[in-house]
Amino acid sequence: MSASVQYRIVLGKKVPDLVDGPDDAQLVISVPLADATDDPTVAFMQGRLKPVGHTGVLFEVLRSGEAAEALGRLSRLA
Numbered sequence: 788m789s790a791s792v793q794y795r796i797v798l799g800k801k802v803p804d805l806v807d808g809p810d811d812a813q814l815v816i817s818v819p820l821a822d823a824t825d826d827p828t829v830a831f832m833q834g835r836l837k838p839v840g841h842t843g844v845l846f847e848v849l850r851s852g853e854a855a856e857a858l859g860r861l862s863r864l865a
Contacts, residue, residue: 790844792816794857796823798865807861814840816854823862827854 793808795817804817815838818827822835828849830836838845848854 790814790841790847792844792848792853792857794854794861796820796858796861796865805861805864807857812840814838814844814848816845816848816858818858820862820865823858823865827858 791809791812791814793806793810793812793815795815796805797817797819798804808815816827817837817839818830818835822830825835827836831838831845831849848857
C-alpha cells in the first residue's frame with residue numbers, strides 16, 4: 788500500500804502511547820491497549836478504534852488485514 792498510516796496504542800493518560808508510523812501520515816489510527824488485539828473492523832464499528840484522516844485509506848487497511856497485523860505487533864511491545 789502506498790498510503791502512509793500511523794498506528795497508536797493508547798496506554799493511559801500519563802503514559803506515552805506506543806506509536807508505529809510516520810508523524811505526517813495520511814491516516815492515524817488510535818486504539819486503547821485493551822482493544823488492540825480485537826478485530827480492528829469490529830473495534831471501529833463499535834467506536835473503540837479512532838481514525839483521523841483519509842477514510843478510503845482506513846477501509847483499505849482494514850480490508851487488507853494490515854491494521855490487524857500492525858496493531859497486534861505493536862500491542863506485543865506493551
